[in-house]
Amino acid sequence: MNVVQVIGIEGLPIIKTGDNLAKLVCDxxxxxxxxxxxxxxxxxxxxxxxxxxxxxxxxxxxxxSEFAKSIAKxxxxxxxxxxVVLRESKSIRRMGDGKLIMESKHGFVCANxxxxxxxxxxxRIVTLLPDDPDASAEKIRQEIKRxxxxxxxxxxSDTHGRPLREGEINVAIGVAGIMPIRDRRGEKDLFxxxxxxxxxxxxxxxxxxxxxxxxxxxxGVPVAIIRGYNYPxxxxxxxxxxxxxxxxxLFL
Amino acid sequence: MNVVQVIGIEGLPIIKTGDNLAKLVCDxxxxxxxxxxxxxxxxxxxxxxxxxxxxxxxxxxxxxSEFAKSIAKxxxxxxxxxxVVLRESKSIRRMGDGKLIMESKHGFVCANxxxxxxxxxxxRIVTLLPDDPDASAEKIRQEIKRxxxxxxxxxxSDTHGRPLREGEINVAIGVAGIMPIRDRRGEKDLFxxxxxxxxxxxxxxxxxxxxxxxxxxxxGVPVAIIRGYNYPxxxxxxxxxxxxxxxxxLFL
Numbered sequence: 219m220n221v222v223q224v225i226g227i228e229g230l231p232i233i234k235t236g237d238n239l240a241k242l243v244c245d246x247x248x249x250x251x252x253x254x255x256x257x258x259x260x261x262x263x264x265x266x267x268x269x270x271x272x273x274x275x276x277x278x279x280x281x282x283s284e285f286a287k288s289i290a291k292x293x294x295x296x297x298x299x300x301x302v303v304l305r306e307s308k309s310i311r312r313m314g315d316g317k318l319i320m321e322s323k324h325g326f327v328c329a330n331x332x333x334x335x336x337x338x339x340x341x342r343i344v345t346l347l348p349d350d351p352d353a354s355a356e357k358i359r360q361e362i363k364r365x366x367x368x369x370x371x372x373x374x375s376d377t378h379g380r381p382l383r384e385g386e387i388n389v390a391i392g393v394a395g396i397m398p399i400r401d402r403r404g405e406k407d408l409f410x411x412x413x414x415x416x417x418x419x420x421x422x423x424x425x426x427x428x429x430x431x432x433x434x435x436x437x438g439v440p441v442a443i444i445r446g447y448n449y450p451x452x453x454x455x456x457x458x459x460x461x462x463x464x465x466x467x468l469f470l
Numbered sequence: 471m472n473v474v475q476v477i478g479i480e481g482l483p484i485i486k487t488g489d490n491l492a493k494l495v496c497d498x499x500x501x502x503x504x505x506x507x508x509x510x511x512x513x514x515x516x517x518x519x520x521x522x523x524x525x526x527x528x529x530x531x532x533x534x535s536e537f538a539k540s541i542a543k544x545x546x547x548x549x550x551x552x553x554v555v556l557r558e559s560k561s562i563r564r565m566g567d568g569k570l571i572m573e574s575k576h577g578f579v580c581a582n583x584x585x586x587x588x589x590x591x592x593x594r595i596v597t598l599l600p601d602d603p604d605a606s607a608e609k610i611r612q613e614i615k616r617x618x619x620x621x622x623x624x625x626x627s628d629t630h631g632r633p634l635r636e637g638e639i640n641v642a643i644g645v646a647g648i649m650p651i652r653d654r655r656g657e658k659d660l661f662x663x664x665x666x667x668x669x670x671x672x673x674x675x676x677x678x679x680x681x682x683x684x685x686x687x688x689x690g691v692p693v694a695i696i697r698g699y700n701y702p703x704x705x706x707x708x709x710x711x712x713x714x715x716x717x718x719x720l721f722l
Contacts, residue, residue, distance in 0.1 A: 219502055220478035220691060222682045228472060250471055312720050319720050327634045327721070377670075381633040381721035382579045384714045385651040385671025387678070389635070399637040400685070418629075418685055419637025426639070427679035430474045430699050433652070433670055439472060447682050462636045468564050468571050469579070469633030470722060 225252050226431030227441040235272035240361035243441050252443065256368040259444040260358070261428035264376045264391060265334060266440045267354050268345040275302050277342045293318065299333065299344065306331040306346055322347060325461045326391055328378045348374065351392025352456045359394040371396035371449055374457075375425040381469065388429035390421035393457045397450040398422070419460060420449065477504050478683030479693040487524035492613035495693050504695065508620040511696040512610070513680035516628045516643060517586060518692045519606050520597040527554050529594045541565065551585065551596065558583040558598055574599060577713045578643055580630045600626065603644025604708045611646040623648035623701055626709075627677040633721065640681035642673035645709045649702040650674075671712060672701065 230246050233239065239262070247254050254260070268274065282290065282297035286304055290297035293313055300318070307320040311327055320331040324347065332347035348354040355372040362370050374392030379385075390398055398421035405416065428442035464470065481498050485491065491514070499506050506512070520526065534542065534549035538556055542549035545565055552570070559572040563579055572583040576599065584599035600606040607624040614622050626644030631637075642650055650673035657668065680694035716722065 219504060220480065220683045222476040222679075224474040224476065224679070226472035252471060314720055315718075317720055377668075379721070380635075381719055382714055383632075383641070383671065383674065383712050385669045385674065385712060387671050387674055402685075416629075417637050418681065419635065419639050420682075420685075422635065422637065422639055423678035423681050423685075426675035427474075427476065427682060429670065429675050430672075430679060430696075431472045433654075433672075433675075444682075460635050460637060462634055466567075467633055468566055468569055469631070 222427070222447045223443075223445040224427050224431050225443040225445065226439040227252075227443065228439055230266070230438070230440060233266040233269040233440075235269065235274070237270045238361065239266065239270045240358045241365060243358075244362060244365050246441075247443060254362060254366055254368060254370060254443065255445065257370070257445075257448075258368070259371040259373065259396065259424055259447060259449060260362070261373045261375050261388075261425055261432075261442045261444060262355075262358065263388075263432060263440045264332070264347055264351065264374050265345050267348050267351070267358075267374055267392075271348055271354065273346040273348055275344050275346060277302070277344060289313065289318070299330075299335075302344060302346070303330045303333050306333055324351065324391070325458050326376075326378075327461075328376070332376055332391070347376065347391060352394060352458075353392075355392040355394035355457075369395065371451075373421055373425055373428075375428060377429070387422075388425040388432070390425045390457050390460060393421050393455055395451060395453070396421060397452040397455045398457055398460050400450050421457065422460065424449075474679070474696060474698040476679050476683050477695040477697065478691040479504075479695065480691055482518070482690070482692060485518040485521040485692075487521065487526070489522045490613065491518065491522045492610045493617060495610075496614060496617050498693075499695060506614060506618055506620060506622060506695065507697065509622070509697075509700075510620070511623040511625065511648065511676055511699060511701060512614070513625045513627050513640075513677055513684075513694045513696060514607075514610065515640075515684060515692045516584070516599055516603065516626050517597050519600050519603070519610075519626055519644075520586075523600055523606065525598040525600055527596050527598065529554070529596060541570070545570065551582075551587075554596060554598070555582045555585050558585055576603065576643070577710050578628075578630075579713075580628070584628055584643070599628065599643060604646060604710075605644075607644040607646035607709075621647065623703075625673055625677055625680075627680060629681070639674075640677040640684070642677045642709050642712060645673050645707055647703060647705070648673060649704040649707045650709055650712050652702050673709065674712065676701075
């Protein structure tokens with residue numbers, strides 16, 4: 219039977235700068251009787267990666283520029299937050315309705331360039347996205363290999379709003395060991411008809427599947443193990459393969 | 471332990487017009503030792519729903535309009551296919567690169583208004599989206615209730631390309647028994663910080679999770695059971711709640 223399991227990892231401590239995330243996750247998985255296995259996919263919400271990497275900023279220590287102040291005034295935002303968002307951005311896509319839709323320095327288009335106020339102790343502390351989420355994922359993957367001997371895939375995820383559709387979904391912003399897109403062009407369907415367009419964003423689908431356990435818990439479940447999914451392996455893939463170039467985007 | 475299972479339903483026959491999908495799915499789930507349970511979520515790929523409902527068209531029997539012919543010529547498409555796509559559409563969003571990005575008559579923005587050539591016997595046969603996918607989902611749900619006594623949620627899914635990001639993901643185009651969006655505004659996070667923006671498109675995330683078993687099989691797996699996810703119940707929700715109105719879409 220074809221079954222994929224999505225297992226929430228509970229009981230992780232509050233992550234601090236410098237923590238060995240891979241070890242904490244392995245230990246927590248072991249404690250709850252679901253030790254990591256070869257071929258597992260770990261989906262890790264970026265906020266704990268950011269915290270482990272010290273990608274946090276105290277807004278009280280930020281001196282906003284005049285530009286940040288003018289945007290903050292116009293859109294009723296915190297000037298220090300706007301300043302941090304601008305520093306994390308490559309371009310401004312759209313502002314309005316109290317939201318700043320930015321292109322992050324990595325290329326992801328999302329609200330506030332991924333700068334996040336929730337799940338951080340103290341209202342004036344924000345987390346930034348990891349500096350290089352693929353490298354963050356690879357570091358966790360290598361450490362798990364060292365600790366367990368197992369080859370796993372690691373996905374760093376974030377919750378994004380999106381065009382056309384209401385509601386947010388979890389998507390991949392960093393990958394290691396897995397191709398983010400499964401290219402099925404050339405495969406045959408049930409009737410031997412060759413699939414024409416079929417490039418499945420599996421890293422995004424895995425991130426969304428992980429949210430089913432990450433999002434439903436009362437207590438923090440920042441990591442999910444996905445087991446039983448035969449993912450397309452890669453030693454060099456990057457999550458930015460999921461970013462469509464603006465000039466190629468027929469939807470915009 | 472917090473575990474969600476995604477179970478692929480195998481061994482369904484090729485679906486024909488008039489088939490009782492709910493019964494076929496119940497039987498197949500039973501045969502493979504995973505009978506449907508109370509609280510399960512069934513994700514059904516739209517193509518088998520469309521076939522059961524007779525939403526198929528033979529392109530050889532379609533007389534394209536002059537407008538369809540001119541579009542077909544310009545974008546190197548089959549005139550009969552363009553005609554069918556136009557009939558299924560409320561508006562044309564964008565054309566180019568061999569693709570027609572349409573607003574379906576339901577309001578979904580997707581390639582070819584959901585008219586699909588794959589997974590149908592014979593190259594000249596296309597499937598249309600169900601006429602009213604929420605009603606299709608509710609019909610399956612009520613029939614399952616009648617057959618098993620269990621209350622389940624049903625999601626009709628389709629694979630959509632999307633703006634900003636490469637690759638396609640599975641999303642919900644019809645729902646029954648479940649709210650498509652979980653509104654978490656007002657809930658508290660791990661540190662007692664009230665989540666500001668948190669409306670999770672759970673029906674889309676469930677559809678993407680289902681694709682992990684639907685998309686990986688060599689043989690047809692057109693239905694997945696998702697078990698262990700405590701979904702937000704509704705007797706009146708519609709998948710079109712997932713469609714963002716153009717004038718409210720900051721991303722576009």
